[in-house]
């Protein structure tokens with residue numbers, strides 16, 4: 286199992302971001318790589334068989350860096366704000382949703398850092414009454430390029446200065462060294478996705494092994510960071526109970542619950558196109574061939590009774606070690622919440638509120654904030670909620 | 673540039689012309705063409721290559737050639753390409769001319785692609801030619817098409833006759849021989865629509881993958897379920913679909929059964945229906961009451977209220993809480 290994501294042989298830099306601190310950092314940390322200048326971003330399609338795994342593109346992003354989590358009106362959304370700093374990932378999880386989502390075959394990161402940071406600062410400080418939970422791991426792994434590009438050196442100190450925001454760095458890597466001496470001010474959560482051991486070894490090709498993820502989490506804890514964990518995507522397969530129970534046990538034997546802000550649970554779900562993409566690469570892949578039903582948001586999910594069974598089991602396992610920890614479901618319906626927790630988010634003010642409260646309780650950030658960022662960004666109505 | 677100046681017209685003896693499998697792109701009998709030939713005879717000359725060893729090889733006109741043989745014609749009008757043309761050059765001309773025809777069958781398209789791969793790289797074929805035949809221009813897809821040309825005559829015949837949909841045939845072309853023949857037997861028996869063919873195909877693949885068994889094994893189980901009773905194609909299709917659903921969705925089926933049992937035991941008034949969301953997914957349930965008079969509505973709601981309690985609704989909404997997976 287490789288824990289090092291190979292660095293890049295070729296770095297293509299768009300002319301207008303040539304002087305970016307990100308490019309400077311890349312030049313310093315990739316001394317062997319060839320750097321090329323581009324007048325604009327090239328247009329390659331996914332269908333090309335060319336190998337892009339060792340190529341990195343640094344471009345100027347012209348859209349908005351901050352955006353809301355892609356919610357739907359059928360499932361409860363966490364009201365997360367996405368900081369979009371790059372796209373694509375080479376961790377190589379077989380089930381990765383990005384395979385169906387992105388149509389460019391290479392990793393690209395955004396070099397116009399000044400614009401990015403000033404947008405973040407501008408928007409977040411404009412609404413001091415609003416608590417923002419901001420994450421960078423939606424379209425790539427948050428720390429995948431950190432040893433070379435060093436985004437965390439810019440993001441973490443920035444969030445330390447914003448009283449009404451926390452930053453979540455979501456990863457499956459072991460690339461935490463850079464975080465050690467950063468002034469985080471207690472505003473950064475470092476989080477790891479966890480899974481059953483057989484999934485982590487067989488389906489997450491270049492991710493750090495489980496023990497290493499826990500070891501890194503423990504180091505971050507020593508450096509004063511808050512943590513979170515995501516059991517997502519959870520798979521239903523023979524022996525799942527035993528495997529997930531083991532991971533929960535090892536997690537709490539290594540990490541004390543009081544520094545964990547929240548833990549999310551999300552059963553494997555996919556757009557139908559994703560299944561096709563995965564099977565093209567691996568025709569015998571069995572994990573999309575279970576009891577999956579079409580859902581109102583166009584995705585396929587395990588039949589609801591299976592999901593409830595998975596969630597209840599994991600919730601019970603987690604609560605047996607950490608009775609008060611905030612556990613939530615990612616993109617689930619009110620009735621699933623009700624069956625798992627005994628209540629639906631809309632009955633307690635909505636899921637964003639539950640997570641904001643967890644941030645306030647554990648991190649003591651946003652104590653005076655009255656609203657959730659979901660009230661600003663989340664334009665789609667939530668199931669039966671007042672947002 | 674093609675050296676057309678050297679090509680000449682000549683009547684050739686039918687028996688002096690040889691066929692060559694490399695040039696034959698159609699193996700199907702075309703009744704429309706035969707009817708036209710019966711009315712008017714051969715209207716356009718066949719293409720023949722005179723090789724350096726003076727053999728006369730048929731390039732284009734295999735159907736006309738077949739018709740002429742059957743009707744006892746001795747001589748055929750031909751355009752003769754002299755030996756200065758290479759076989760590769762002629763194959764290219766033949767393929768590209770054929771490619772421009774509309775309404776090519778899957779078999780013809782596959783034959784063309786298979787020949788193109790002898791002349792161009794797979795990448796060139798996939799990028800430049802596959803879209804011309806409405807195939808996806810995906811890397812590796814030419815292999816799938818070539819696999820189709822290697823399938824049995826019986827299988828290709830079923831595709832030609834429309835018993836198997838062309839897209840489904842391409843998926844089946846990637847299966848192992850035994851499984852493909854199992855599916856061929858089944859689809860011949862069921863004669864079902866394209867959408868149902870696709871549903872059955874996907875279910876068989878899902879079951880095979882989920883249980884890690886060859887598709888032929890799933891198909892054998894289906895054959896057992898169908899038995900040798902004389903079911904109509906429609907009855908057979910329904911039985912197969914039901915069987916596959918029960919295998920693929922045991923928890924959903926159990927929930928559906930328990931939901932129906934609970935509803936039945938309630939004996940709701942006639943015209944009162946409770947409908948769960950599709951596949952019990954999501955939070956939107958429906959209740960329908962059919963009535964013709966205000967009093968009837970009141971009566972039905974009253975009976976409904978008397979039969980429904982929170983406990984019963986809980987069971988209807990959330991199923992049996994204690995059922996394990």
Ligand code: SF4
Nearest residue numbers: 374376377378381425
């Ligand atoms: S780490 Fe996340 S983004 Fe990267 S391949 Fe795995 S699932 Fe995809």
